[in-house]
Amino acid sequence: MSGVEETSNEPLQVKEDQEFDVEAEDHLGDDYVVDPTRYMFYRDRKEWADLEAVPQDDGPNPVVKIAYSEKFSDVYDYFRALLKNDEKSERAFALTADAIDLNAANYTVWHYRRVLLQGLSKDLREEMRYITAIIEEQPKNYQVWHHRRMVVEWLNDPSEELEFIADILSQDAKNYHAWQHRQWVIQEYKLWDDELEFVENLLEEDVRNNSAWNQRHFVISHTTGFSDAAIMEREIQYCLNQIKKAPHNESAWNYLKGMLQDRGMSSQPGLLERVLELKETHCSPYLLAFLFDCYEDALENSVQKENAEEDEWKETLKKALEICELLAQEKDTIRKEY
Amino acid sequence: MAEEESQFEEFEQIDFLRDRHVRFFQRTLQVLPERYASLETTRLTIIFFALSGLDVLDALDVIDRNTMIEWIYSLQVLPTEDQSNLSRCGFRGSSHIGIPYSTKGPGVLHPYDSGHVAMTYTGLCSLLILGDDLSRVNKHACLAGLRALQLEDGSFYAVPEGSENDIRFIYCAASICYMLDDWSGMDIQKAIEYIRGSLSYDNGFGQGAGRESHGGWTYCAIASLCLMGRLEEALSRRELDRIRRWCIMRQQSGFHGRPNKPVDTCYSFWVGATLELLDVFQYTNFDRNRSFILSTQDRLVGGFAKWPDSHPDPLHAYLGLCGLSLIGEPNLRKVHPALNITQRAFQHLQQLQQTWRDSTGSCSRQH
Numbered sequence: 001m002s003g004v005e006e007t008s009n010e011p012l013q014v015k016e017d018q019e020f021d022v023e024a025e026d027h028l029g030d031d032y033v034v035d036p037t038r039y040m041f042y043r044d045r046k047e048w049a050d051l052e053a054v055p056q057d058d059g060p061n062p063v064v065k066i067a068y069s070e071k072f073s074d075v076y077d078y079f080r081a082l083l084k085n086d087e088k089s090e091r092a093f094a095l096t097a098d099a100i101d102l103n104a105a106n107y108t109v110w111h112y113r114r115v116l117l118q119g120l121s122k123d124l125r126e127e128m129r130y131i132t133a134i135i136e137e138q139p140k141n142y143q144v145w146h147h148r149r150m151v152v153e154w155l156n157d158p159s160e161e162l163e164f165i166a167d168i169l170s171q172d173a174k175n176y177h178a179w180q181h182r183q184w185v186i187q188e189y190k191l192w193d194d195e196l197e198f199v200e201n202l203l204e205e206d207v208r209n210n211s212a213w214n215q216r217h218f219v220i221s222h223t224t225g226f227s228d229a230a231i232m233e234r235e236i237q238y239c240l241n242q243i244k245k246a247p248h249n250e251s252a253w254n255y256l257k258g259m260l261q262d263r264g265m266s267s268q269p270g271l272l273e274r275v276l277e278l279k280e281t282h283c284s285p286y287l288l289a290f291l292f293d294c295y296e297d298a299l300e301n302s303v304q305k306e307n308a309e310e311d312e313w314k315e316t317l318k319k320a321l322e323i324c325e326l327l328a329q330e331k332d333t334i335r336k337e338y
Numbered sequence: 339m340a341e342e343e344s345q346f347e348e349f350e351q352i353d354f355l356r357d358r359h360v361r362f363f364q365r366t367l368q369v370l371p372e373r374y375a376s377l378e379t380t381r382l383t384i385i386f387f388a389l390s391g392l393d394v395l396d397a398l399d400v401i402d403r404n405t406m407i408e409w410i411y412s413l414q415v416l417p418t419e420d421q422s423n424l425s426r427c428g429f430r431g432s433s434h435i436g437i438p439y440s441t442k443g444p445g446v447l448h449p450y451d452s453g454h455v456a457m458t459y460t461g462l463c464s465l466l467i468l469g470d471d472l473s474r475v476n477k478h479a480c481l482a483g484l485r486a487l488q489l490e491d492g493s494f495y496a497v498p499e500g501s502e503n504d505i506r507f508i509y510c511a512a513s514i515c516y517m518l519d520d521w522s523g524m525d526i527q528k529a530i531e532y533i534r535g536s537l538s539y540d541n542g543f544g545q546g547a548g549r550e551s552h553g554g555w556t557y558c559a560i561a562s563l564c565l566m567g568r569l570e571e572a573l574s575r576r577e578l579d580r581i582r583r584w585c586i587m588r589q590q591s592g593f594h595g596r597p598n599k600p601v602d603t604c605y606s607f608w609v610g611a612t613l614e615l616l617d618v619f620q621y622t623n624f625d626r627n628r629s630f631i632l633s634t635q636d637r638l639v640g641g642f643a644k645w646p647d648s649h650p651d652p653l654h655a656y657l658g659l660c661g662l663s664l665i666g667e668p669n670l671r672k673v674h675p676a677l678n679i680t681q682r683a684f685q686h687l688q689q690l691q692q693t694w695r696d697s698t699g700s701c702s703r704q705h
Contacts, residue, residue: 258539
């Protein structure tokens with residue numbers, strides 16, 4: 001085990017040991033002496049002597065064996081012992097923190113900790129502080145986010161969540177776990193009011209943040225919906241403005257198409273013209289694909305409705321095929337086979 | 339002279355280093371340093387990456403199949419004498435709970451021992467890859483354990499104690515049912531509803547309803563529907579075409595998982611295999627895909643990383659190979675795109691399933 005790992009863990013361990021020893025002294029008297037600078041394995045701690053450590057047993061031919069240090073094995077040997085007895089105690093609760101510190105991805109440890117949180121009626125506000133710190137360190141771990149969700153549910157209090165998630169997103173604006181948790185909180189506790197503003201701020205910072213575009217769609221579809229003509233026009237305008245700022249942005253085009261594809265790409269009067277204007281100055285493969293989709297939609301609808309002039313139909317088909325040529329030859333060559 | 343040199347450099351860069359990858363997987367199967375501690379509960383998935391990787395490389399001869407098979411069976415959570423833990427059966431990811439090593443039943447009663455759906459999935463795949471006949475798998479118990487994990491909305495938990503629930507575990511469940519040739523392990527209709535509900539406005543799939551579309555979850559959605567045999571029932575022709583478009587737009591050089599994110603080797607498989615299942619993979623650019631994957635190859639230790647000049651890991655090493663296999667890289671076995679095992683291992687499964695059907699009556703094998 002690296003020396004660096006040892007020293008970084010030690011102060012925390014020593015502090016916990018001293019806390020333990022304060023309690024231990026009450027029970028065991030003055031003859032229990034601890035050197036506050038030395039980490040003590042669980043197997044050497046008197047207050048754990050009643051428990052028999054349970055080693056991991058991979059049999060005679062272990063596969064993908066992880067070479068744990070003595071310290072790591074010691075903590076987990078005692079974790080396994082607690083687990084076997086289903087012990088519900090303060091010492092068990094304290095050990096879970098050590099186990100998590102060594103491997104925060106062990107879902108059994110987290111589950112056991114939750115059992116103890118409830119069984120021992122632990123302070124859930126303190127647990128919120130704990131899980132906040134852990135997530136800040138390891139924001140891409142499934143178990144820590146799930147744990148937070150459980151605690152929020154037990155407290156039935158989402159009041160810290162939006163700010164906390166915003167902080168995590170300020171470090172990585174596309175963290176999938178953070179967005180998922182955010183969506184859950186908003187939907188569960190009906191915290192829609194300020195979310196569109198939050199999304200717009202993020203898009204101000206990075207107009208290519210696909211997660212933020214997704215969140216925009218999420219908020220609107222669950223609040224005003226897209227059916228209202230005024231909302232639709234507002235959103236279309238918003239998209240086109242963002243595209244003018246950053247033309248090569250798939251997210252904005254996906255959003256625009258996403259709103260319209262089931263209502264008819266050609267259903268919005270004047271949109272095609274606006275896009276054709278943009279084609280001159282703000283072209284991109286996505287713009288061309290959007291045009292193609294409009295033409296395709298028009299062709300399909302005229303076949304259905306049978307009320308379009310044959311010449312117009314042929315003209316639209318010609319334009320659609322020209323777009324394909326342009327994409328294949330010049331604007332999106334990687335997809336030329338498609 | 340300069341041109342010759344740069345041509346030589348190019349050749350070096352695109353040189354596929356088979357032997358290094360074989361050794362990479364061999365080392366993975368042996369011992370990993372402590373900094374891999376976070377993989378403890380998922381060790382069985384790591385075995386799967388290594389074994390399937392060696393299979394793709396046609397190098398399974400370097401390992402001792404029997405000891406591997408025994409070790410995998412030691413991870414099976416078997417029913418106890420009184421069968422009171424049936425809804426917790428399946429395979430564990432590792433021995434981390436502390437159950438004493440055993441490859442036989444009956445199961446040991448332990449308050450916290452249960453299977454994990456992704457471990458059951460990769461455990462079964464690994465056994466198949468090793469040529470095992472699954473005769474020691476308690477299929478009845480696995481399926482009971484699987485049923486216990488499905489929620490009302492059609493998604494699955496990973497473990498009966500509860501966990502996050504999403505489309506990844508639907509894929510694991512569908513794979514398990516497919517391999518065991520028994521769909522009593524899940525409510526297909528509900529799963530389809532959840533999958534449909536995860537289709538985003540931009541025509542990719544998110545991890546659940548409302549969530550951002552993503553190459554990995556899109557794979558889980560499409561592969562699950564294919565395994566269930568319900569692709570065209572669940573999604574209209576128009577929807578499928580839109581999904582094809584979303585997927586094909588993921589190619590930048592290699593593939594990325596979400597719009598405006600950097601490319602990453604593993605998506606050459608997640609998105610590539612999805613495109614293959616949707617019959618349009620042939621319209622992608624093989625050369626640029628190959629160049630990117632090989633740029634993430636670690637020339638020293640073998641394996642592949644998510645990005646160039648990054649550390650390789652078993653997942654990216656395996657999926658990088660699968661990505662190359664999809665584009666027809668020579669000397670790599672073909673991969674079944676929905677089940678994510680080689681076609682060779684898949685044929686073994688098909689033969690097994692035939693013998694199960696041929697045998698008179700269906701028997702639920704108890705230990």
